[in-house]
Amino acid sequence: MKRRRRVYEGKAKILFEGPEPGTLVQFFKDDATAFNKRKQDVIDGKGVLNNRISEHIFLNLNRMGIPTHFIRRLNMREQLVREVEIIPLEVVVRNIAAGSLSKRLGIEEGTVLPRSIIEFHYKKDELDDPLVSEEHVTAFGWANPQEIDDIMALAIRVNDFLSGLFMGVGIQLVDFKIECGRLWEGDLMRIVVADEISPDSCRLWDSTSKDKMDKDRFRQDMGGLLEAYQEVARRLGILVDQERPRGTGPVLVK
Ligand code: TMP
Ligand code: ASP
Secondary structure, three states, X not given: OOOXXXXXEOOOEEEXXXXXXXXXXXEEOOEEEEOOOOEEEEOOOHXXXXXXXXXXXXXXXHHOOOOXXXXXXXXXXXXXXXXXXXOOEEEXXXXXXXXXXHHHHOOOOOOEEEEEEEEXXXXXXXXXXXXXXXXXXXXXXXXXXXXXXXXXXXXHHHHHHHHHHHHOOOEEEXXXXXXXXXXXXXXXXXXXEEOOOOOOOEEEEEOOOOOEOOOHHHHOOOOXXXXXHHHHHHHOOOEOOOOXXXXXXOOEOO
16 A cells, blocks of 8 residues: 655644645544643544544534535544644633633532633643633734634534534533634635544533543543443444444444
């Protein structure tokens, strides 16, 4: 097989040059990291599940007219995406207090927020993705005011869509992170949703039991991460409801 040029390698994914100009192949690894790689492990089958869950979400965002980089899934671990210029921000939307918000402001985990809150974190591993304000974003030229407006509008639409999607399957969307990119089409530029949306980048709680069904299981050494991701996939209608032998990876429909 022809070797593909590796464009970028992140903590959980690799980007390869795509088959046509302006495209990339996004490969989902099994690596799990947290607290900026201070905690690391490999969880067999996580990449396969995140590829499928993210595909499901991005397909539906595209269908709703919310622009994304996603073109199509290629195989168990890869998807074809449009090449975009990534804006170096982790755009976090919160509906319920948890994680760094609870820690920073002393708000008890689980407190429903008076309204959805959008935060920008500067995407810089060495600095642990620090929280920044719009002032920092514009002053340092990461995005201009019009782009910030577009990013916030996108983030709210994604939040509305995802909240409804998960609520319909008995899951509360506590918070999530998206990354946005500039997609150039000739002289025209649009801001689109890029990267992935999966239980690695969302906090998902079972609506009734409040069980965690996301990467906090790994961050907090709770175990059962793969089972939780499989349950998310099953509820979204992606996984077949059947016994899955361990080690052979999840059984997928379609
Ligand atoms: P936080 O509570 O740690 O700030 O995270 C908020 C949400 O955003 C949580 O669902 C995890 C996600 N997130 C990432 O996936 N990657 C990141 O780099 C950051 C800062 C947050
Ligand atoms: N940026 C963090 C990391 O090191 C996010 C997390 O804790 O999940 O993966």
